[in-house]
Amino acid sequence: MFKVEITPEAKARLEAQIREAGFVRGGIMILRQGPTGDVTRSSDGLTVWNIQRPGNRWRLETGSLETYGDDELQIVNGMRVHLALVPREGESGVIVKLKDGEPHVETLGT
Numbered sequence: 001m002f003k004v005e006i007t008p009e010a011k012a013r014l015e016a017q018i019r020e021a022g023f024v025r026g027g028i029m030i031l032r033q034g035p036t037g038d039v040t041r042s043s044d045g046l047t048v049w050n051i052q053r054p055g056n057r058w059r060l061e062t063g064s065l066e067t068y069g070d071d072e073l074q075i076v077n078g079m080r081v082h083l084a085l086v087p088r089e090g091e092s093g094v095i096v097k098l099k100d101g102e103p104h105v106e107t108l109g110t
Contacts, residue, residue, distance in 0.1 A: 004093055009098045014028055014103050024064050028060055028079060031059045033056065035051055037052075056105070093107075
């Protein structure tokens with residue numbers, strides 16, 4: 001099972017963000033980030049690809065989770081969490097902690 005952990009410091013910061021935004025049924029959504037690409041043409045007509053790979057494969061967003069049923073959410077340390085991803089084989093989970101004062105998601109065990 002894909003596990004989600006939230007440190008007490010990250011929880012306090014996330015709860016403050018949710019409270020400030022006034023979300024009705026506030027929580028967090030954890031997503032997987034993939035590479036993004038852009039294609040342009042050079043002056044001589046050749047295709048030029050620009051592929052950017054994120055430094056961290058995880059992203060976190062706070063928001064209202066009122067459109068999700070209880071069966072689509074996990075409760076972690078009293079917070080609603082929606083996993084907007086399909087866990088891959090060998091992934092054990094993620095941990096949400098503070099990095100430079102902001103919530104940041106990392107792979108468990110790193």
